[in-house]
Amino acid sequence: MNISNRISTRIALLVLAIFLVVSSASAQTSRKEERAQRDKQQTKQAQAVSKEVYDRITKAQEHVDSKNYQGALKILNNMMRGGKLTEYESQNVLNYLGFVYYNIDDITAALDAYGKMIRIPSIEPQILKGTIYTMAQLNTMEEEYHKAIKLLDQYFVLELNPAPDPYILYAQNLYQVDDFVAMVKPIETAMDIARKRNKQVKEDWYTLLNFAYFQQEDYAMVRDIQKILLMTWPKKRYWFSLAGAYTELGEDENLIYAYDAAHTQKLLVKESELVTMAQLYMQAEVPYKAAQLLDTEMNSGRVRKSARNYRLLSQALTLAQEDKAAIPALQEAARMTDEGELDLRLGNAYLNLGQYDECVSSVRAGLRKGGIKSLDNAQISLGMCLYNLQKYQDSIKAFSEAGKTKRSARIARQWINVINSDIARDRQIRLAESAARKQAQKLAKRRKQIDRI
Numbered sequence: 001m002n003i004s005n006r007i008s009t010r011i012a013l014l015v016l017a018i019f020l021v022v023s024s025a026s027a028q029t030s031r032k033e034e035r036a037q038r039d040k041q042q043t044k045q046a047q048a049v050s051k052e053v054y055d056r057i058t059k060a061q062e063h064v065d066s067k068n069y070q071g072a073l074k075i076l077n078n079m080m081r082g083g084k085l086t087e088y089e090s091q092n093v094l095n096y097l098g099f100v101y102y103n104i105d106d107i108t109a110a111l112d113a114y115g116k117m118i119r120i121p122s123i124e125p126q127i128l129k130g131t132i133y134t135m136a137q138l139n140t141m142e143e144e145y146h147k148a149i150k151l152l153d154q155y156f157v158l159e160l161n162p163a164p165d166p167y168i169l170y171a172q173n174l175y176q177v178d179d180f181v182a183m184v185k186p187i188e189t190a191m192d193i194a195r196k197r198n199k200q201v202k203e204d205w206y207t208l209l210n211f212a213y214f215q216q217e218d219y220a221m222v223r224d225i226q227k228i229l230l231m232t233w234p235k236k237r238y239w240f241s242l243a244g245a246y247t248e249l250g251e252d253e254n255l256i257y258a259y260d261a262a263h264t265q266k267l268l269v270k271e272s273e274l275v276t277m278a279q280l281y282m283q284a285e286v287p288y289k290a291a292q293l294l295d296t297e298m299n300s301g302r303v304r305k306s307a308r309n310y311r312l313l314s315q316a317l318t319l320a321q322e323d324k325a326a327i328p329a330l331q332e333a334a335r336m337t338d339e340g341e342l343d344l345r346l347g348n349a350y351l352n353l354g355q356y357d358e359c360v361s362s363v364r365a366g367l368r369k370g371g372i373k374s375l376d377n378a379q380i381s382l383g384m385c386l387y388n389l390q391k392y393q394d395s396i397k398a399f400s401e402a403g404k405t406k407r408s409a410r411i412a413r414q415w416i417n418v419i420n421s422d423i424a425r426d427r428q429i430r431l432a433e434s435a436a437r438k439q440a441q442k443l444a445k446r447r448k449q450i451d452r453i
Contacts, residue, residue: 048088048089049086049088049089049092050089053079053085053089053093056075056079057076057079057092057093057096059075060072060075060076060096060100061096063075064099064100064103069100069103069104072096072100073097073100073101076093076096076097076100077097079093080093080094080097087120087121087122087123088122090116090117090120091117091120091122091123091124091127094113094114094116094117094120095113095114095117095127095131097109097110097113098110098111098113098114098117098131098134101113102138107138107141107142108142110138111135111138111139111142114131114134114135114138115135117131118131118132118135125158128158129155129158129159132151132154132155132158133151133152133155133159133166135151136148136151136152136155136166136169136173137169139151140169140172140173143176145173145176145177146177148169148173149170149173149174149177152166152169152170152173156170162193163193164189164190164191164193164194164199164205165190167186167187167189167190167193168186168187168190168204168205168208170183170186171183171184171186171187171190171208171212172208174186175208175211175212178215180211180212180215180216181212181216183208183212184209184212184213187205187208187209187212188209190205191205203229203232203233206225206228206229207229209225210222210225210226210229210241213225217248219245219248219249220245220249222241222244222245222248223242223245223246223249223251226238226241226242226245227242229241230242236262236267239258239259239261239262239267240262242258243255243258243259243262246258252283253284255280256280256281256283256284259276259277259280260277260280263277263293269302270302271297271302271303271304274293274294274297274302274303275294275303275309275312277290277293278290278291278293278294278312278316279312281293281316282315282316282319287315287316287317287319287320288316288320288322290312290316291313291316291317291320291322291325294309294312294313294316295313298313305332306336307332307333307336307337307339307342310329310330310332310333310336311329311333311342311345313326313329314326314329314330314333314345314349317329318345318349323349323352323353324353326349327346327349327350327353330342330345330346330349331346334346334362334365334366338369338371339369339371340365340366340367340368340369340370340371340372340378341366341371341372341373342366343362343363343365343366343369344362344363344366344372344377344378344381346362346366347359347360347361347362347363347366347378347381347382347385348381350362350385351381351384351385354388356385356386356388356389357389359381359382359385360382360385360386360389363378363381363382363385364382366378367382375401375402375405376401376402376403376404376405376407376408376412377402377408379398379399379401379402379408380398380399380402380408380411380412380415382398383395383396383398383399383402383412383415384415386398387415387418387419392419392422392423395415395419396416396419396420399412399415399416399419400412400416403416
């Protein structure tokens with residue numbers, strides 16, 4: 001559990017821990033209730049303790065009410081050192097000592113007082129039970145998790161009908177000692193008790209249960225818990241947790257649905273989130289949606305106009321067979337990087353559009369920059385553009401370079417054969433045209449001779 005979760009736990013424990021009063025009742029939750037309960041039980045205490053002890057406890061209470069905690073501690077500690085208290089009197093004095101020490105944030109001293117208190121043979125069962133639970137809470141606050149677990153084990157023996165919260169506290173301590181398997185049962189027990197008592201199962205309980213299964217790499221359970229969290233407490237982080245579970249389970253289609261749902265609800269705001277959504281659209285073979293998203297968000301400023309993002313935009317447009325629309329993105333990407341691969345992609349886009357001069361310029365720019373993954377493919381693209389410009393010798397040179405690579409040797413030979421055939425055909429055509437011109441010239445000369453006769 002991270003620091004913020006531990007702080008939240010600490011706050012919750014602080015609220016739970018303030019139930020200690022000098023009384024034989026079990027607990028309380030506020031200072032007003034403390035005074036009310038003290039007033040109601042003064043008669044009972046007066047009968048159970050001597051008048052001297054009662055008066056001194058009352059005086060200590062007055063010091064606490066005026067926030068003179070040191071004055072209260074002096075009285076209470078002197079009473080304990082006197083050694084003349086009955087077990088019942090000692091129980092009350094130690095209980096109040098623990099409460100005062102807690103109020104001045106001396107948890108070690110509070111635990112010492114409570115420890116002495118629970119060792120009193122005649123301690124009332126209800127007080128014993130409540131004090132053990134309080135000690136478990138305080139040990140959790142002090143990060144003494146193993147001690148807290150042992151105390152909670154004692155508490156569950158004494159408490160025959162526990163509320164859900166002690167089980168959750170037990171699970172929190174198990175989490176801290178990395179016993180992720182064991183923490184599942186107390187959480188589920190807490191949930192069952194809450195349902196039987198018609199109380200709400202809390203969001204934090206599901207979150208804790210999710211931690212337990214996540215640490216066990218049980219992503220199917222993580223997925224199911226995230227669905228419950230989303231239906232009951234719809235939050236952005238649960239969409240991403242659900243997406244993470246789908247990723248681990250290899251449920252790619254559901255992963256895309258989860259991200260798309262978050263996008264539809266306008267929960268995706270960071271560049272990384274929006275770019276991931278675009279990549280998932282491409283993975284789902286809907287590249288045009290990816291291109292629309294990137295173009296919109298790059299214009300809005302939420303996605304930077306970087307070479308990386310322009311490249312992704314151009315890929316999406318190319319996959320969507322929007323070659324003309326891809327040109328500006330490719331131009332920007334190529335301009336912003338020294339990587340020749342982007343110039344090659346720009347050249348291929350020009351080739352698809354029949355813009356052969358631009359194709360030659362872009363591919364050659366990429367070759368000059370370097371960093372092209374497949375030089376043979378670049379030479380093939382260059383050769384095709386040059387061929388369409390009828391620059392046959394330059395085209396043959398490009399295909400010859402490509403043919404030096406084994407995988408491109410065959411296609412390079414085929415192109416060179418085609419070009420040589422075209423050259424031969426062009427030569428035959430030129431010869432035929434030349435012969436036809438000569439024949440026409442001869443006929444014209446004869447006509448002139450005939451006309452003279």
